[in-house]
Amino acid sequence: MISMYKTQEIKALQNSFSDISEAFVSLIYISRLLGQDNRLVLHGGGNTSLKSRMNDIFGKDIDVLHMKASGKDLSDIGPNGFVALDLNTLQHLRDISDISDDHLDKALRRSKLDPDSAEPSVETLLHAFVSYPFITHTHAEAILMISNCVGGQSILQDILGKNVCVIPYVSSGLSLAQTALNLLKHYPYVDAIVIMHHGIFTFANDAQTAYERMIYYVSQAERYIEEKIKQYDKIQTERFCSGKDDIQRCLSVIRGICSIAEAPGRYHRWILELRQSELLLSIASSKSADFFCRTGVLTPDHVIRTKNQFVYIDAIPQSDHELKEYIREAVSTYQITYLQYVDACSEKEKIQLSKTDTIPRVFLIRGVGLIALGNTSMAAQIAADIAERTLILKEKALCLGEYQPLNRFHVYHMEFWQLQQKKIRDTHHLLLQGQVAVVTGAAGAIGYGIAEQLLAAGAVVALCDVDEQRLSHVYARLSEYYNPKSIACFCFNICDVDAVCSAFHSICLKFGGIDIVVPNAGLAHVNKLESLDTMQFSKVIDVNMLGTFHTIKASIPIFKRQNTGGNIVIISSKNVFDPGASFGAYSASKAGAHQIGKIAALELAEIGVRVNMINPDAVFGDKTISSKLWDEIGPDRMKSRGLDPDNLQTYYWQRNLLKMPIYGKDVGNAVVFFASNQTPTTGATLPVDGGGPGAFPR
Template sequence: MQNKWDEKQVRNASLLDQLVYQSKLIGSEEDLVLFGGGNTSIKRHIPDFRDMDVSALTVKGSGSDMQFASPENFSDLRLDDITPLLKRTRMADDEMITYLMHCLLNIEAPRPSIETLLHAFIPSASVVHTHADAILALTNNRLGSQAVLDALEPNTLFVPYKRPGFLNAKEVALLVQKHPDSKGLVLMNHGLLTWADSVQEAYENHIGLVSQAEDYLAWKKKGQTITVIEQIKPLSEQERHEIAHEISPFLRGLVSTNDHFLIQFDDSSKILDFTSMPDAPKISQKGPATPDHMLRTRRLPLWVPLNNGKKLQNTLKTRLDTYAEKYQRWFDKYKDESIAPLDPYPRVVLIPSVGMWTLGTTRTGTERTKKIYHHTVDIMQGAETIDRYKSLNAKDAFEIDHWPLELYKLTLAGPKQELEGRVAFITGAASGIGFAIAQRLAQEGATVAISDLDLSNIEEAATRINNKTGTQNAIGFPLDVTNEVQVKDTVEKLVLITGGIDILVSNAGIAPNAPIHSLDLADWEKSFAVNATGHFLAAREVVRVMQRQNIGGSLIFIGTKNIPAPGHSFGAYSAAKSAEAQLARILALEGGAFGIRSNIVNPDAIFQGSQLWSASLKQQRAETYGIKIDELERYYHERNILKKEITAEDVAETALFLASDRSSKTTGAMFPVDGGVAEAFPR
């Protein structure tokens, strides 16, 4: 591993700035830490609230990501209050956390790392802890301790696995005291600690030991006798994707009994190669590479042998039921009164020759689980070059999987949002009503797949939504809703990314303007192609996915005031949109048996950000009403009963209601968002 320390970057920097720099270097190496894992610290003198100099431990806050480290991610604790704890014989986890919170110099600082005592008890000024892949490959096999001795320099220490906390920290501290010349320690099945009196040296010690482990693994691999073993041959990409498109919604429905999950499909070469190994079914069921990974991957993946057609679905369901039953037995064996069960479902599903599915309630979550399991594969295969892969025993794994201090990290993302875990597919979403709806649903936690004709416009829209929400919830797809093949392909791509669809907002539309006697047939047909057939194609593909999921869904059709009250010279538009309304009603009838709701939203005169209201359309409508073009918007506002301007955001609020469970008993309805237009009243 490359030493990336650049003295120019930290010349004349404070100790805290050096710590931040060190943390960013470590966090940028996925082979060292992933997504909030690991921790770093320094010991320094700083003023307290009385402006009196105190000895402090500055340590990374729990769950913060070192890759994006900033001074605000670290907590300062009074070291003189912590070091006396070394004299104690025991300390419960909740007592430890409460004690450490009282040691904070700033009560608004983040909660200190659960391994704060580990950092405090080591006397050196700078301490680094990671879950380096190469170190885990050394430890996670039957010859782990011997491999550590063989691979790393002689003064490197190691301790058997013990869950992080007071006892683990004390054991490490006492061992370091006995070996004052040591500069690194391996936590078996957990990771690596290094220390020094300077931030740079602690980092370089760490990189040095990891490099030694990498070199040792490369040497072991090079020296192996290659045995030719017949591997399972992966299916073709087309076959894999066909299976994934069928299986993903089915799997998503099975696991989304309480919370909705997203499911990401991965058929990368790494996963295909691993699942094609004859012993992969056995290796994959031995457990996680490190306790830190269990937060995302759970203890074991679900392994499903490949069968054909409906038989694969039956096998998947049987295996998933068995997985849940095994979890319950595992929980019952090791539980105590203070521990509540987690959901019984895996976060990783493996099917040989096809690929891997990772589960989460957000796109970020599924992507993180995918990356972690890629590293798990590397670690397992590295360990196998030494001896048989070995993980935590069932009891140790249970304690970490249900450990409140580890589960706390999941709460840092904030409370669960209303649409978290839901997937919305929105057409015509680069601007206007479609964009406003997409942004509103994303703000409530939905993953939004937005589509429009122009790729650059839809990518820009997705970026704006992601920047606004601080997430990666928006995905852009170029799409012509009148093209049957494009619609089908787009839905299939979305299913591979998210596992399914919960919400359709069928919004794409055009507004040709001409009286019937002068209307060209081409304009009439184009209006029906976009304003009727486009809704049919999108709805048909989405309903097919929803039926395979079997967890219901919401179809939201963006109609118009012109459905109940058509406008002069809007014949092609009004007639086609009326067909859309009938489609929505029929889908309400047909979807009920599957829990699929279908409703219509009828806006009127949404000018803000709309591509529908082109300059020519505005001119034509102004001429129809005998007014000037700059009077048109005011004319529409004044004609509604409430005399209100109707915005895209107003429509988005109605769409949010229909997308959410708040409207779970509403289907086949028409919702006007028009300020009250009397001629559009239902009658």
Template sequence: MTAHAPSAAHTPIVSKWDDAVAASLSEPELLLYRSNLLGSDLRVTNFGGGNTSAKVRMKDYLTGQEVDVLWVKGSGGDLGSIKLDGFSTLYMDKLQALKGRYRGRAHEDEMVDYLPHCTYNLNPRAASIDTPLHAYIPKAHVDHMHPDAIIAIAACADSRRLTEVIFGGQLGWLPWQRPGYDLGLKLEALATSQPNLKGIILEGHGLFTWGETAKGCYETTLEMIRLAEQWLAENVKQPVFGGVKTTTLPADQRAALAARLMPALRGRISASERKLGDFNDSPAVLEFVASHDLAKLAALGTSCPDHFLRTKIRPLVLDFDPAKPDVDALLAGLDAALEAYRADYTAYYERCKRANSPAIRDANPVIYLIPGVGMLSFAKDKATARIAGEFYINAINVMRGANGVDTYVGLPEQEAFDIEYWLLEEAKLQRMPKPKSLAGRVALVTGGAGGIGQAVARQLLQEGACVMLTDIDAGALAEAKANLLKVAGKDNIDAVQGDITSEAAVEAVIEATSLRFGGLDILVSNAGIASAAPLEDTTLEIWNRNQNILVTGYFLVSRAAFRLMKQQKIGGSMVFVASKNGLVASAGASAYCTAKAAEIHLARCVALEGAAIGVRVNVVNPDAVIRGSRIWDGKWKEERAASNKIEADNIEEFYRQRSMLKLSVLPEDIAEAVYFLASDKSGKSTGNVLNVDAGNAAAFTR
């Protein structure tokens, strides 16, 4: 969870500019350096928000003459991680020539279609809607940021006067206007008429600053933010958010409640597409959700366009009293609360829609506020859900700052709608790539530290799922997670140590999965051991160990997952990784073979009950998966070699030659089979067994 403390509690923003680093950089590289520094601090701008530019003298590739080229952050991307190829490049003379094409505000959106005609050096990076805002400010270097402290001032009822008071004429001020070509012309006019300005505050939106050098621009940006933070901290006139109204539950109770609530919510809002969730109980959130003004401020909505494009104009505040924490009543009231929110959102759409507005989008909330508990956010993927929550924390910080010194003002409803349903935003949404096959799905993989477990997790991650790994070996689990972070990143993979033979441990793993991602769609039961011994040498300890892990463990995990999937009411898929030995007995391995047979039959039983709630259960039967296998690293390899009267070093070749296809079976082969059974590709299959053994006639199921 991301921690956001109130602005006043932060240490002052300091310059990170390194002259030694900057000395060797070209002008475009200085722009990149500046951008990365600005984007590295969420107090300066939020993820994906803000943009930077530089006007650079460069050689025209056709004429060979020196020309002015605008380098500006392109559409999409994030300043903290942007590379040089994330900037659009445009001829300044052509951008100036666009003024002759402008037909007024009623037609300003058409100006976006002219921007590609201004492209320098055939740069494929699309120019953003903010390009004219940078182009027409008559300064070499321009920053446009969304600092919470500045937006707090910009969102005050008395914003214009406060701008003058706080900055003493260093910053100009413009009233709210949707970003676009006309706003670029207004920025130009103000900056030209008052050449001593260091920047401009846009009402309800953010900050523009500039300079003659990259370093000067960067340090001016930080200076203005520091001034705002300091003034807000020194001039608070009233209790934060009206003071404390409710108690805050202890951390463990907050987490337990969120883990129970998230799957119930997720099931109710995933009719059109699966949603993933994020829980945040950082200090800033807890302060807000415990306050007297929670309902009143939440209803006002957000101000900055970057905020509500991620969060919708307002959140859903759930009816919950932490002094009398009745979770059952909270769950029972979800349907009515969601229906009321959807009706309100639909009414907002109907009031504000225009003749050419896109169709209404998903009317469910994105942000959910629970008094005394924290904030939930849901979106189509985990990163978007997390970032939406972070944006709402930006909105909380803005409301704190504005209400502390004046009166917070949200964006007018019609203006908010015109941003949310802007045809240019709709076009951007339509250009988004098609979701991967497991997008929005949450998978739990037991035995996740092993070769098969990691291969399965990698396959599911590559297909767009979020994956929780669990394993009894904490060290190996941490290593597996580190390996998989390189595949999918921190938002999509996590791990929790657990012993599947313990009922309490299994419940903790399921709770951790719900809390991390919002629920569960795919269970891959893969935890395993192997043992071999003649019947007379098979001890009760060996027998019970096989039964505990391969039968009881699979029962406990499938039961817990079944209960969660039933609560969500959106179906699901379970895949048991069993063994060829569940179908074909092997001499000298009675404990293992019996347990694997029971595992397969358990899957069939669960499939019978799961069908009624849309939960499919299938089995993958591997055979002799030796490479990357932790099972084959130990005594099992020696035992099977002895049983087959061969050298241990020859075991893989022995099994390859024994197969009908004369092929080795790899962890990746099992992963492909698991993916098929977990995905919609096998949407009409349940209770089935898929052998991945390179061919073994004795294991034929029919």
């Protein structure tokens, strides 16, 4: 590991942040350097600070601590990623003997110069008590590997030298801050502290030195490990990978078993993240796999993301029934062990656990790899990133001797520490959070509107369409407003049943399963029966009716494996009840698809899958996402009525009862209504057409 500090880069950064001090810019610069190296910092881990002076809201010049905000990512941090705190207020806490979580939280919030700013890092007090202007802190991998081994403390002390204090684990917060303060009183020459099983802090009078001390000390640890690896005779493990079907079966079954029924028909569901690197597959096949899963996190900061232990599955039974039983048993054993741990560690007040608290967040499966669970796609990815590094480092650390994790009481304290829990508290639980939606015909105006409303309601969305170019355009536009990790594109033709099954398989690999299916892809053709070509008729039937059938059929095995119900919402048409002349192929195909929906409602009720239809009429797009269907048939439809094609949209809006335009997002709202199981309804039809007596469902 070498220093990446470059004076010219810091000068360039000063130009972009001209309204803040040079010292603050240098803090931002070194924070980014640390955050951009995964060996030092993963997902919001690590923190940095600067002490300086600035005016408070009354214009008084005071001592200030610029502290990294809790959970913020260092890699792209800017001035707003730091919170300005009144240093003197924080330093009052130096002499108190104890403080409750609640009071500490209040004290931290009270010290904020701007009450509206983000919450400061949980390690703020150490930064406040140690008087050096610049402080950096990371959970560097090399330091963690050695500190989690038997004898790690003396090894680290030898490697790092006398200017570093290597101390046993102390709980973060007031205890750690007071310990650091006392150490520096007795050993004023110390410029870094390593806390066993936790990480390293470096101190300096300037940013460059604080950063380069971090690089230097971590490099010393890396060098020691490299030497040990050279001497270690590693046992090669055969990498074993199951077939694609087994992988998808595992994902769907895990997703189903870990879902929690909250009310009849409603579940707390998870987004899954699959990792299958060569190294992970080899670890999952190794003799130590189970041991790695049981031995706990590398640093307790990770426990809120991955929990302390992972579930190891050593085999994949052949039948779905046996697989479900096998995984159910493993999850149940995990939950019993977890409850015992919580019981044993909670001394005074008992923690009120929710049902989701006992659910494992990480599975390691022989032949499959790693599967992580999260309330959102982001949470699943963070858990997967941390768990993947944890397993790889534990395997690498075999050369260092016996693994010795932090004791579970300390892990428990960190897991349920109020300030840590705040980082993951779900304050904006959305209606469809944790659900995976599939929208076909997603590149059109209605598809876009549906995808947008599903994302707004918290679902992750698989955008499916045959038109790759339009699909990537829709993806780009949605990504401007929603987390790109919650959106994925799948390009295929719904007329090809194998292509549909293969795409559904890929969607399961991407997000873990499927909960909401929206057959929306459609095609239209304007012609009287007399002159309608059989090929053209068949083409419309293929997309609108056969495509709907394929989409529903491909979803059924997945719904069955998950066993948590689901929703199919078919985008039908007002033409089903109110057909138009010269529109025979379209009206017949939509009526067929509608009827398939009713049959599906009859057949799938027993597995809790609801099937409903939406009948929109005259949905036009805008300039960026136009309606492909109307682009193609609009002028012909107007001509067939003897009307001016330029008045297309006005004509359609004026003919409904409410005289209202209909947008894709209106259809999207109707999809969200059905998908969120707000009423016990299946087999129903909801018009989204502004009202038309001829199209009233009957």
